[in-house]
Amino acid sequence: LxxxxxxxxxxxxxxxxxxxxxxxxxxxxxxxxxxxxxxxxxxxxxxxxxxxxxxxxxxxxxxxxxxxxxxxxxxxxxxxxxxxxxxxxxxxxxxxxxxxxxxxWNLTVYDKPSTPCLASRIAVGVPVTVEALALVERAELAASGYLAECRVPVRDLRVRLLGPAGFRIELDRTALDGVCGHVRAGLLARVAQAGVGGNGDVVGYHSGALSG
Incomplete structure (x- = not known):
């Protein structure tokens, strides 16, 4: 806004x-x-x-x-x-x-990364609720904050809720290359601490991965 x-x-x-x-x-x-x-x-x-x-x-x-x-x-x-x-x-x-x-036209948003709605992070078949949307927002803030602490620059970041299958963190290629070992483990832990349940994974960003 x-x-x-x-x-x-x-x-x-x-x-x-x-x-x-x-x-x-x-x-x-x-x-x-x-x-x-x-x-x-x-x-x-x-x-x-x-x-x-x-x-x-x-x-x-x-x-x-x-x-x-x-x-x-x-x-x-x-x-x-x-x-x-x-x-x-x-x-x-x-x-x-x-x-x-x-x-x-000198608009400051000319190179702004795509920012689709939070509902796009929720897998088809998993109900979209106000609580689920708040969880996605909280998880992505936690993930971006952790990556900033680790000095890993990130342009595209998504936390996708997969229902019983857990969750998936998607990062742009540059950020993904900087996430390995303890950084990867810490990132998954930080998102879990935000309230996201189930097993997690960290993979490359794919636009429209959970299109609905």
Whole structure:
């Protein structure tokens, strides 16, 4: 939210914080493989309703061409059903083009790592609850804090909850190369201390590893 406020200030846009209740939708909580559809349906419907109250004719998202090429993006279906437009994708802009444009406009987020929602860290079939999302956030803060203590720079970090199978910590290649021996053991212990149960592993980062 702090980043959104900063960027809104940079471009002179009004930032409206809209509270949604997707976590109360049993289809979303079930996490059966199409969680993103139910989340986007709730969130974008709320944005559309706000736009209508303000006399705004069209709602747009930042979806780009690479998003459309992804094998599994159920959220895009919800956007299409609600008539939401995707101007970046419409002009053929890839993620790299979006980053170049952001850099050209001197936006501080031009090289910001991808930060998908916390629910993307929860394996399909494992219920998405407020408590589980808080656990993921707590675990990732614990992991990043430990790596900072060990002076291991990290760009991409995910703690993925796998249900009875335990958990998996994913790191970008550079960080993974710096995690071995006692550092690896300490990282797993720190995440377990944050409340994550089961056996853990440390592997390379893979975007969309638990797509839902």
């Amino acid at each position: 702090a980043t959104a406020r900063r960027v809104a200030g940079q471009i002179g846009a009004e930032l409206v914080v809209l509270r949604t209740d997707e976590h109360t939708d049993p289809d979303y909580r079930a996490n059966a493989g199409d969680r993103c559809y139910f989340c986007k349906r709730t969130v974008l419907a709320g944005v559309r309703d706000l736009a209508q109250r303000r006399g705004i004719a069209q709602v747009a998202t930042g979806t780009h061409v690479d998003d459309r090429r992804a094998a599994h993006r159920p959220g895009l279906r919800a956007a299409a059903q609600l008539g939401v437009c995707e101007p970046l994708a419409a002009i053929g802009a890839t993620k790299q083009v979006v980053r170049l444009l952001a850099a050209h």
